[in-house]
Amino acid sequence: MHLKAHRYFAMVAVTGSFSATARHFRVPASSVSRFIAALEREVGHQLLYRNTRAVRLTDAGERYYVQIREVLELLDAADEAVTGKGGEIRGLVRINAPVAFGSLHIVKLLNGLYDKYPQLTVELTVTDAFIDPVQEGADIIFRVGHLEDSGLIGRKICDQQYVLCASAEYLAKYGKPASPEDLQNHACLVYKGTGGAQRWYFRKPASDKVKIIEVHGPLRSNNAQVLVQAALAGRGIVFFPSWLFSRESFVNKQLIQLLPDWEGAVEQTPSQIHLISPENRLRSQKVRVVWDYFISAIGVPPYWDDLSGSRTDCDI
Structure with a gap:
């Protein structure tokens, strides 16, 4: 089974679009469609629902995507290890953030990230629920509040002011x-x-x-x-x-x-904002550079604490 088919399928699962996947891999949309159709024949199940408005995963497609996602990530990490840090930063990074924090800050900060790494693709999910990053496949999570003890790697961004x-x-x-x-x-x-x-x-x-x-x-x-x-x-x-x-x-x-x-x-004990990630995700070069970018772009103290307008490095 062709590895390209798996990569195309995984990107369609994320973007919900054959054309966006084709642009990402710089191939015709017909090639994406042909490879995924061959993949469906090989596994014996329809993986995607297709109509004129959108493309979405079938139940079988959901299960299949979860299973191949980690395999593709391991392959990407192996590729990065071989090419070294001088290689081009590209691929998909999944970020999770609270709804308001994501819409007010992460979306704007992504502009600078794309300027530095134009070949990156970001999947940003926003929810106020505390997700399990391993189960949900998130690479980087912004968590607002108290950080519970876990097996995740965490970096405190700031105390909330x-x-x-x-x-x-x-x-x-x-x-x-x-x-x-x-x-x-x-x-x-x-x-x-x-x-x-x-x-x-x-x-x-x-x-x-x-x-x-x-x-x-x-x-x-x-x-x-x-x-x-x-x-x-x-x-x-x-x-x-x-x-x-x-x-x-x-x-x-x-x-x-x-x-x-x-x-x-609004609590007896002041809360913080943390950046957290599963340890195995930070082995990936693309995840590490995104992690480092956010730490640098937010700054110490974070730019949003400066409500007087004296800092000009980030305009909110």
């Missing part, structure tokens, strides 16, 4: 809170997830004494970006990690930071 803020319009009407306790007299826009409505925790720097504030207001949502938009519209005060905000919102004074002398979080 929370920002309390409101629009200039809101503050002109209702004034600024003078203390964390004063937030109970303001309209607060509260995130409510599966664990219920968040409470806000504040403490003075270098102090162990924490103030727990039960906040309320005109809007609760399980979507942080909805609440940020409501704050921009003058509906109230929001409290989120810095990466959820646009730098321009602060530079242009659309949002004003509040209680800057206090440190805050």
Whole structure:
């Protein structure tokens, strides 16, 4: 059975497109179709549903793809070991990230990655569920929150820095809170997830004494970006990690930071953002260079903590 057929099939499984696969391998789309048809005859099962709108895996195709994926990755790693680090970085890297983090940051950071490695293909999945990267076949995972002990290799990107803020319009009407306790007299826009409505925790720097504030207001949502938009519209005060905000919102004074002398979080123990990967994935040169690229592009401290606009290396 021809190895090309397996590679073409795996790429169609990822892209959902014969034409995209043909462009990636620089072959005619008819060649991709012919090789995959031969593969289906060989295995005795239809692997793909084809129609004018999309191409998707059959149940047999799903099972077959999972089985051959690791074999192809091992072959790629062997090729990389032979060609050495001077070889061209190409192939598929699978990245997983939370929904908001992926849409606000990873998509933009990919532009620089493609500039450096134009032969790379990225499969980006976004979900707020904690996936099993081995089972899902992910190479690199951005995990926001507390990192549980596991067999994964992890690199802490940063501690999450929370920002309390409101629009200039809101503050002109209702004034600024003078203390964390004063937030109970303001309209607060509260995130409510599966664990219920968040409470806000504040403490003075270098102090162990924490103030727990039960906040309320005109809007609760399980979507942080909805609440940020409501704050921009003058509906109230929001409290989120810095990466959820646009730098321009602060530079242009659309949002004003509040209680800057206090440190805050939505948990008793502050959480982090980590980059994690299964150990066997990091043996691959293409995965390592993508890992290193994100570490470098995000920086220390991460660019999204700079809401004043003093850094110009990454525009968010």
